[in-house]
Amino acid sequence: MKMIGVIGGMSWESSTEYYKLLNRHAKARLGGHHNARSLMLTVDFAPIEANQRAGDWNALGQQMADAARQLERGGADLVMLATNTMHRVYESIEQAITVPFLHIADPTGEALRAAGVERVGLLGTRYTMEQTFYTGRLREHYGLETLVPDEAGRADVHRIIYDELCHGNVQDASRAVYQGVIQTLAERGAQAVILGCTEITLLIKPEDCALPVFDTTALHAQAAVExxxxxxQPRG
Known part of the structure; x- marks a missing residue:
């Protein structure tokens, strides 16, 4: 089994989910006492979040590239970034390493197309919902039309991620807010919903949702193990 390198810590709450999922998938495939061979480099999220708010994506790209290079030097055969938002700078990572990089949108796009979905709702941080690095990849590589919540919905989804879920604070009231946002997306024609922030899996499970759920964290981890x-070779 090849070595999976994970850039984690954004937030560490979601990185713990990645670690569990990587090992569960490996055990499911290989059985017995097997688990995934992995390295995780955990960054400090505070300066990352500050640079996000400041819009300093160049600095963020350098930080992610440095982390990826460290993983490759440590023996990683594949690098993955355990966050959707920071894929805003995925090109900086790809250019910094010689091993493959597994983009988080690709396993999700492939799963959506296999399920026959053409129009999908997207929940994530403001950066993921409002910028084109994620929705554009889904459109260009997979022909998917992506719907995002309205301004009020985006504000609620973003706030709950950063103020609650990143701190491991899971509230029933916030789940109800997300369910309302998802219902509105369904009324606008979404056939499914992408949980496009790795922390959202802490709050929303398939049974909580009126639409089929495509969880980027689970799909990303499974693709890495496979x-x-x-x-x-993963798609670059």
Missing amino acids: WAIDTH
Whole structure:
């Protein structure tokens, strides 16, 4: 099994989910006492979040590239970034390393197309919902039309991620807010919903949702394990 390198810590709450999922998928595939061979480099989220708010994506790209290089030097055969938002700078990571980089949108796009979905709702941080680095990739690579919440909905979804979920604070009232946002997306024609922030999986489970759920965290982790076992090249 190849070594999976994970850039984590954004937030560490979601990185713990990645670690569990990587090992569960490896055990499911290989059985017995097997688990995933992995390295995780955990960054300090405080300066990352500050640079996000400041819009300093160049600095963020340098930070992510440095982390990826450290993982490659440590023996990683594949690098993955355990956050949706920071894929805003994925090109900086790809350019910094010689091993493959597994983009988080690709396993989700492939799963959506396999399910016959053409129009999908997206929940995530403001950066993911409002910028084009994520929705554009889904459109260009997978022909998907992506719907995002209205301004008020985006504000609620973003606030709950940063003020609650990043701190491990899971509130029933916030779940109800997300369910309302998802219902509105369904009324606008969404056939499914992407949980496009790795912390959202702490709050919304498939049984909580009126639409089929495509959880980027779970799909990303599974794709990494499949690659590590089968040594297929991920899409760049």
